[in-house]
Amino acid sequence: MEDFDEDPRSLGARGHRRSISRGSYQLQAQMNRVIYDERTPGSVVPTSVAEASRAMAGDTSLSENYAFAGMYHVFDQHVDEAVPKVQFANDDRHLLACCSLDGSISVCQLVPAPPVVLRVLRGHSRGVSDFAWSLSNDVLVSTSLDATMRIWATEDGRCIREIPDPDGAELLCCTFQPVNNNLTVVGNGKHNVHVMNISTGKKVKGGSSKLTGRVLALSFDSPGHILWAGDDRGSVFSFLFDMATGKLTKAKRLVVHEGSSITSISARSWISREARDPSLLINACINKLLLYRVVDNEGTLQLKRSFPIEQSLHPIRSIFCPLMSFRQGACVVTGSEDMCVYFFDVERATRAIVNKLQGHSAAVLDVSFNCDESLLASSDAGGMVIVWRREQK
Numbered sequence: 001m002e003d004f005d006e007d008p009r010s011l012g013a014r015g016h017r018r019s020i021s022r023g024s025y026q027l028q029a030q031m032n033r034v035i036y037d038e039r040t041p042g043s044v045v046p047t048s049v050a051e052a053s054r055a056m057a058g059d060t061s062l063s064e065n066y067a068f069a070g071m072y073h074v075f076d077q078h079v080d081e082a083v084p085k086v087q088f089a090n091d092d093r094h095l096l097a098c099c100s101l102d103g104s105i106s107v108c109q110l111v112p113a114p115p116v117v118l119r120v121l122r123g124h125s126r127g128v129s130d131f132a133w134s135l136s137n138d139v140l141v142s143t144s145l146d147a148t149m150r151i152w153a154t155e156d157g158r159c160i161r162e163i164p165d166p167d168g169a170e171l172l173c174c175t176f177q178p179v180n181n182n183l184t185v186v187g188n189g190k191h192n193v194h195v196m197n198i199s200t201g202k203k204v205k206g207g208s209s210k211l212t213g214r215v216l217a218l219s220f221d222s223p224g225h226i227l228w229a230g231d232d233r234g235s236v237f238s239f240l241f242d243m244a245t246g247k248l249t250k251a252k253r254l255v256v257h258e259g260s261s262i263t264s265i266s267a268r269s270w271i272s273r274e275a276r277d278p279s280l281l282i283n284a285c286i287n288k289l290l291l292y293r294v295v296d297n298e299g300t301l302q303l304k305r306s307f308p309i310e311q312s313l314h315p316i317r318s319i320f321c322p323l324m325s326f327r328q329g330a331c332v333v334t335g336s337e338d339m340c341v342y343f344f345d346v347e348r349a350t351r352a353i354v355n356k357l358q359g360h361s362a363a364v365l366d367v368s369f370n371c372d373e374s375l376l377a378s379s380d381a382g383g384m385v386i387v388w389r390r391e392q393k
Contacts (some may be wrong), residue, residue: 010353039093064333065373065390066343066355072116072389074296076104083379084315085130088138089154092180096368096377097140097154098385101127107154110375110387119157123150130173141184141198143171149186151198163201166194166208172216179224183207183246187215191237193229195246206247211237216315219265221278226251226299228280230262236282238299251298260285264317269292279304279346281332283316289334291346297348307344307352310337314381317366321373333376335364341378341388359386 041317078100089095094110104127105121133140139160141150147168151161165171170189177183177195183204184196195207195213213233220227220241227239234257236368240249256262256293264283280301289309292301309316318334330346331354341357341364349355364381369376376388 010168028186038088053207063354067391068355068357068376068388069391070179070383070389071359072387073110075106075108075115075117075385075387076362076383077106077117077120078104078383078385081127081383082365082366082381083383083385084128085317086377086379086385087131087133087368088375088377089133090135090257091371091373092137093370093374096370096385096387097131097133098377098379099128099131099142101145102381102383103127103144103146105131105140105152107157108385115387121150121152121157121159123162124148124161128173132174134176135178136181139181139198141174141176143174143186145170145172147171147188149184149196159197161197161201163198166203167192172214173218175218175220177224177241177246178220178222179243180246185218185219185220185227187211187229189214191215191231193218193227193248195248204246206242206245208241209237209248210237217262217265219280220301221266221267221294225297226267228265228267228295228299230256230265230282230284232261234258234260234262234284235311236262236265236301238301240298252300254301256284256290257286261315263311263315266317266319268320277304279320281318281320283311283318283334285311287311289318289332289342289344291332305333305346307342308335309334309342313337314363314365316363319367319369322369322371323379333367333369335365335367335378335380339364339380341367341376357388361382363364 081100081102083098083100086098096108099105103124107118109118124144128142128144131142143149147165149163165191173187187193191211193209195204211231212235213231217230227241230236233280236254238252266281268279280292282290288306290306291304293304295302316335321331332344339360343355344352345354360380364380367378374390379385
C-alpha cells in the first residue's frame with residue numbers, strides 16, 4: 001500500500017507517522033489472540049456480543065445456524081428497476097428499507113404479519129444509489145444520480161433537507177460517521193469524497209479529498225477514526241478522520257485490481273474467536289469476494305483470503321454477519337451475478353460455502369441481516385426484495 005504524507009501536522013518529530021500508527025489495531029488483534037489462547041476448549045471469547053451469539057446459537061454448527069427454511073416474504077414494489085441497497089434498521093428485527101433506481105425509497109415493516117410497505121419516500125428525480133440509517137433510526141440519508149442527497153424523517157417520510165452535491169455530480173454512495181451522526185460522508189462521480197454536515201447542509205472544511213475514479217463504496221471502522229473509500233478504477237484509499245473537525249487526511253492507497261470497480265466495503269473490528277483480526281470485506285468485480293486484515297491505525301490492508309463468486313459487472317455488496325461469535329466459524333454473506341446469495345465461513349480452508357440461497361431471477365445486489373440474524377433480506381437487479389427466514393431449531 002502507498003503512503004500519503006501530505007499534511008505536515010500529521011508527521012512525527014522524525015517526519016514519519018508510522019511511529020504512532022500501529023497501536024490500537026495491533027493491540028486489539030494481540031488481545032484477541034491472548035483471550036483466545038487462554039480460553040477453555042469449546043468456550044466463546046467473553047464479550048457481550050459473543051455471549052449473545054452463543055445464547056442464540058446454542059450448540060449448533062455454523063451450517064445449522066445459517067440454514068434458512070425459505071422465503072418469509074417477497075416485496076415487489078420496485079420491480080423493473082434495480083434495488084441497489086437493502087438494509088434493516090439498527091438493532092431492529094422488523095424494520096427494513098430499500099432504495100431503487102426508480103428514484104424512491106421504501107420503508108417496510110415485517111411484523112405483525114402480513115409484512116407491509118409503511119411508506120415510500122419520493123423526491124429524488126433520478127435513481128437512488130445508496131442510503132443509510134442513523135443510529136437512532138429516526139433519520140435516513142439518501143444519495144441519488146440527480147446530484148443531491150436528502151435527509152428524511154423515517155416516522156412520517158418527510159424530506160427534512162435536500163443538499164446538492166458540492167461538485168454538481170452524481171452521488172453514488174453515503175455513510176454516517178458512526179459516532180457523530182451529524183456528519184455524513186458522500187462519494188460522487190467526479191472522484192471526490194465529501195464530509196457533509198446534515199444539520200447545516202454545508203461541506204465540512206478540510207473534509208474533502210480526491211480519488212482516482214468515481215467513488216462507489218465507503219466504510220468507517222467502528223470507532224470512526226478510519227474511513228475507507230473505493231473507486232471504479234480498482235483503488236481503495238484509507239483516510240484518517242479528525243473527530244473534532246471532520247477533516248480527512250489521506251493515509252494509504254491499495255490497488256486491489258487495476259480498472260475493476262470497488263463496489264462494496266464493509267469493516268469489522270471483531271469477527272469471532274476463529275477470525276480475530278480487524279477486517280475489511282471488499283467486492284471488486286473480479287469474480288471474487290476479498291477479505292483483508294486491517295494491520296495498523298492508518299488502515300493498511302493485507303489480503304487474508306478470497307471466495308469465488310460471480311461478479312464482473314454489477315455493483316454487488318457483501319456483509320459480515322452481525323453477531324459472528326458462534327461455537328464454530330465466522331460467516332460473511334454476499335450477493336452474486338448468478339442470482340444466488342452465498343454464505344462463506346471465513347476460517348474454513350476448503351468448502352467454505354456454508355449455504356446458498358436460490359430464488360432471485362436477476363443478479364443479487366445487496367444483503368442485510370436483522371439484528372438477531374433471524375431474517376436476511378436480499379435485493380436484485382430486477383427490483384425484487386426477498387426476506388428469508390432462518391430455520392428455527
